[in-house]
Amino acid sequence: MSDYRPLPVEYKDQYQRLLRYAFQPEEGPDNDEDDGNSDLGDRRGMFDGDDLLCVCKQYWFTTNVRGDWHQMAGLSAVASPPESRHGGLVREMLAESLAEYREKEVYFSALWPFSYEFYGKYGWATVAKYTRYETTPDALDLGTEAAGEFRRLDADDWELLVALFDAYGENYALSVDRTEDWWRERVFEGWKKDPYVYAWLRDGEARSYIVYSVDDEDDGKRLKVWETASADDEAYRHLLRFVQYHDSQVETVEFLFVPESTDLLDIVANPRDVECEIRTGPMFRLVDVPRALETISYDAETGVVLRVTDPLVGWNDGTFELDTNGVVRCDRTDADPDVTIDVNTLSQLVAGYHSVEDAERFGELDVHEGDARDDLAALFPEEDVYLREHF
Template sequence: MVEYRPVPDATQAIFHEYVGYAFNPEDGPPEYDPDDVPDVMKLGGARGLYGDDAPPDADPLCVCRHYWFDTQVRGAVHPTPGLSMVASPPEHRRDGHVRRMLAASLEEYRERGARFSVLWPFRYRFYRRYGWDTCNQRATYECDPEALSFAANAIGDAGAYRKIETDDYERLVPVYESHAADYALSIDRDADWWRHRIFFGWEKDPFGYAWERDDEVRGYLLYDIDGDWSDRTMRVRELAFVDREAYLALLAFCYNHDSQVSTVKLGAPADSSLLDLAPDPDEIDREVETGPMVRIVDVADALASLSYPEIDARVTIAVEDEFVDWNDGVFALDAADGAATCRRADADPDARIDVAALAQLAVGYRSAPALEWAGRLDADAETTAALDRLFPETPVYLRDGF
């Protein structure tokens, strides 16, 4: 038998040793220095799996960290813990310990009323077998700064740039919230997250600038610059804006670095309009890759809590969840007037779907027809159409790393 429990403060050294060796094995197990541990690794809660009757100061078999996020899904805020820093030492691997810890984590999430869980995977297939799946794609644009000169020409002398520091984060919140409102799974950031994660970098902290018009912040970007004098890259970690003018102003800011950097790299949602705005889009390289992953914690609670279109519909869904038994079964979803109930049902299902695909459908990343085409949804045409009306596709972009 094993026990899942918080990692006590007295044994934080072993937590950081496990995590350091898991993600940076080339450095070997690190020496623990509490002064070197970044604040972002102290947020949330550390958990470990321990041997049966292990004393409080025992070394865990494996560890993880939970961040207690709220995220926006279909216009409402939902508890969505972030799972991070899953690690075990070599001597405890391949014994099923991580699997048991993940199952216990989901039980804790459920007890806390969480509806979804998100993570950034080291390997997608590892977490897919436990019910998480991709929730959004992300794009990276790379170009010579000159390719962004069109933005400077478009805005002229409008507005002004102002350097921003960590203590200025409150002025950025309205811009972030305006931009994030367009995307499901955007995190409802608190002050600690702004201070200790958004303005933090694992190798160097980012620089920040805001673009203001009429003394109001309309957009901002956080970035760093790497390389030597002959080949520097400006990497934009976060870029948020309230309108097209502010977006152009931020692109113009990147162009203004043409004497200092040879390359600009911009991270953005996969639906970014940069190539549509650029007069020479062939001068901008675009790479799209899969991003974070999402899971439903409790099917009945999650589906009952979502907002729905103003339609009446009833669908009985057989959900396959081989990892946690409370999600494995048939559920009746009844929607009316923009809300719904969802409960277990003793009935023949209209549709069959695995829990990971259901999470993608619920948050808006993939439509019912797309899942049916991919072999992840088994339903007749009428049921697929009903699910498509209940769960229309919507932009999803979880931008925060953790």
């Protein structure tokens, strides 16, 4: 009988070995690299007695869901050795993780998947897309007149960026309220090497910032932009000017995780100089359907009866009546459902990733009662979703 519990400190080396084998088997068994940022998050494991069978890591975030701050769990570092696979252990660990979140009254969960199909069959669903650009420094020469100043920052400057980051995040659902530790250990520090962090300031105020690294690759040196935030279009153009100033050092510029858009194609003089690719991002799911639906805010006063299916946990499997007239309530009911929906698709609606129309096209949403479509659309309007934290 396996047991899910926190990982004692004496298992840290074994935890590291399991992660290396799962995500970097090509490095061999004698690679002593740490997983980086190890002080953040809580390690968990499935045990048979004292034998560690598989592991994961839990992070605890505060994130924006439907305009309010809510607790969200970040699931990461799910790993099992080959001798423990295909026996249902990871499935059991995922279910135990949800039970832990529920006990802590954390009703939302996110992860970055190694496989969308794998986590999709357990109830998580794609919840955001992002843009990757690849170009050259010369393509970013916009003729922007020099103004303000660029300043290199270190971890002790993290507070200088908070207001800018928070204002930028107001545009997106699932933006995170970063802690000081997250700024220091996940923005100013990297896994194998630390990035550069620069801000563009005007009158002493940070108006934009950029986090990047430079790698020497087979096709030459590549400047990889990991994160940016800008107060306005002017501040963004100054960041592009800053990147363009590296024309004597790098051959290629790569913007890795831009909120879904194609704006750079319209900004540069020759859009054919920019490769633009839309990629899928993190996955998201409701931990406890009725409690999650009761905690979020609504702009409509209405009601709908939902028949929900969940492939992993029984407490979400059933029929629930959501009533937002006055005090919001969501309770189990014996009433006939207005809609049938799986937890994956419901999670996408709650996050704002899909409109109701798209949920019917791409997800598992079946509307039985005509008015319910309008009710759902009023309850869960589409929003821009961008979870930039990687964990």
